[in-house]
Amino acid sequence: MKDAYWPLILVLLLAVGFGVVAVLMSTLLGPKKPDPIKLSPYECGVDPVGDARMPFFVHYYVVALLFLIFDIEVVFTYPWAVYFKKLGLFGLLEMVVFIAVFLAIFIYVWGRGALEWE
Amino acid sequence: MIVAIIVVAVKLLILFAVLMLFVAYGTLAERKVSGHIQDRLGPYHCGPHGLLQPLADGLKLFFKEDIVAAESDKILYYLAPMIAIVPAILAIGVIPFGESITLFGRKIDLVVTDINVALLYLLAVSSFSVYAIVFGGWSSNSKYPLLGGLRSAAQFISYELILGLSIMGVIMVVGSFSLVDIVHYQKSMWMVVYQPLAFIIYMIAATAELNRLPFDLPEAESELVGGYHTEYSSMKFAMFFLGEYANMTVTSAVAVCLFLGGWYSPVSFLSWIPGPIWFVVKLVAVFFFLLWLRWTYPRFRYDQLMVFSWKYLLPLALVNILATGGVMILFGGI
Numbered sequence: 001m002k003d004a005y006w007p008l009i010l011v012l013l014l015a016v017g018f019g020v021v022a023v024l025m026s027t028l029l030g031p032k033k034p035d036p037i038k039l040s041p042y043e044c045g046v047d048p049v050g051d052a053r054m055p056f057f058v059h060y061y062v063v064a065l066l067f068l069i070f071d072i073e074v075v076f077t078y079p080w081a082v083y084f085k086k087l088g089l090f091g092l093l094e095m096v097v098f099i100a101v102f103l104a105i106f107i108y109v110w111g112r113g114a115l116e117w118e
Numbered sequence: 119m120i121v122a123i124i125v126v127a128v129k130l131l132i133l134f135a136v137l138m139l140f141v142a143y144g145t146l147a148e149r150k151v152s153g154h155i156q157d158r159l160g161p162y163h164c165g166p167h168g169l170l171q172p173l174a175d176g177l178k179l180f181f182k183e184d185i186v187a188a189e190s191d192k193i194l195y196y197l198a199p200m201i202a203i204v205p206a207i208l209a210i211g212v213i214p215f216g217e218s219i220t221l222f223g224r225k226i227d228l229v230v231t232d233i234n235v236a237l238l239y240l241l242a243v244s245s246f247s248v249y250a251i252v253f254g255g256w257s258s259n260s261k262y263p264l265l266g267g268l269r270s271a272a273q274f275i276s277y278e279l280i281l282g283l284s285i286m287g288v289i290m291v292v293g294s295f296s297l298v299d300i301v302h303y304q305k306s307m308w309m310v311v312y313q314p315l316a317f318i319i320y321m322i323a324a325t326a327e328l329n330r331l332p333f334d335l336p337e338a339e340s341e342l343v344g345g346y347h348t349e350y351s352s353m354k355f356a357m358f359f360l361g362e363y364a365n366m367t368v369t370s371a372v373a374v375c376l377f378l379g380g381w382y383s384p385v386s387f388l389s390w391i392p393g394p395i396w397f398v399v400k401l402v403a404v405f406f407f408l409l410w411l412r413w414t415y416p417r418f419r420y421d422q423l424m425v426f427s428w429k430y431l432l433p434l435a436l437v438n439i440l441a442t443g444g445v446m447i448l449f450g451g452i
Contacts, residue, residue, distance in 0.1 A: 004232075004233070007211060007230050008208075008211050008231060008239075010123075011130060011210070011211035011230065015204045015208050016200070016204060018134075019199075019200035019202075019203050019204050023196060023199055023200050026179070026180055026184050027352075029180050030181055030182050030183045030352050031181075031183050039185065039186070041187055041260035041261070041349065042260055043260070048260075059272075060271065060272050063276060064271070064272070067275040067279060071275075071282070074279060074282045074283055074286075077286055077439070078289065081439075082293055082294065084290045084293065085446070091443075092440075092443040095439070095440065099436055102436070115428045117420070117421035117424050117425060
């Protein structure tokens with residue numbers, strides 16, 4: 001059975017089914033005795049100060065952008081890797097050029113300090 | 119067609135049962151291994167040598183109170199633990215664990231389905247795991263989970279890049295995304311011999327993706343209490359751990375398929391032992407390695423972790439691709 005994709009639907013049903021049932025089971029089986037202190041967010045025993053959803057360090061956003069840029073490059077490399085044996089030397093030279101462009105971006109990003117973490 | 123569906127369903131259920139067994143006894147193994155590494159016994163009282171401990175833990179967690187933190191984002195709060203387990207179960211659909219066998223005159227492949235984009239599928243589903251941690255961290259409306267979730271998102275995507283690049287060498291050598299083809303290629307020689315650098319990079323990136331020590335910054339219990347699952351209780355709390363151990367099992371299985379010869383025996387005079395047994399033996403070895411690593415190395419600092427991925431592993435993975443290509447051209451393919 002080469003290249004049959006329909007079994008993956010069964011896998012998906014099993015995975016989602018297990019997740020939903022296990023989470024619902026615990027809500028049904030456990031006792032329910034809520035009180036305001038129990039439900040308050042944990043802050044090492046003191047009363048929570050302010051809202052937890054505060055502004056965060058902007059560098060996380062930079063990392064996400066870098067990931068988008070570089071991951072697309074990786075995705076382009078996959079088809080090349082599968083056909084590498086057929087492409088031969090020409091393929092390798094093409095990839096050297098591609099990685100040179102990749103490295104140029106990388107060195108620029110590095111030089112601008114986007115990889116530093118302070 | 120009906121028979122084909124039944125065959126697939128049976129294979130899937132068996133794999134699922136084995137996965138759950140690995141998850142249950144993975145938690146016990148973690149505690150036992152950590153115990154013995156620290157010169158203690160670990161869990162000992164439930165059953166002989168604590169062998170029934172996972173059952174006791176599971177039952178206990180089902181009957182614990184399910185706390186929904188105040189002002190939490192209810193939908194995401196319930197969604198996060200479900201997503202934590204889903205990617206690992208999705209992944210078992212494409213992992214081959216033995217040569218095809220003939221049973222009642224039917225040829226049965228020992229893999230749920232052999233698709234030619236198996237590796238792409240694995241990478242795609244494994245990247246879902248990050249949502250569990252980010253949703254869990256964000257929806258709890260608590261400060262520690264939020265920090266854990268943010269750290270994890272950045273760490274996860276950085277190392278996912280490395281993971282994707284590290285397996286490129288394997289794909290170049292084999293010329294296929296299908297895990298079955300990749301294992302068949304390793305019949306005479308393991309891939310780790312051709313791709314040692316890729317194997318090292320893959321193991322580092324995989325450890326980071328699993329949030330295991332030395333890369334467990336999302337949890338970092340000494341600074342973030344419990345990280346992204348601080349506000350979770352009962353089975354929802356357990357789901358994150360089920361997910362972690364299921365992901366460990368799947369990652370170990372993928373490492374075995376890609377680099378350690380899958381179900382083939384390492385030496386020819388032992389090849390009478392069935393393939394699935396070899397597969398499980400290698401899987402347990404890689405799993406143990408992950409446990410061992412946890413209790414041997416201290417935690418990275420977060421900036422070191424990010425710099426390590428971007429400045430060292432990324433160029434190294436690129437070098438590996440070019441070196442693999444160069445060697446294959448020079449020596450006429452491996």
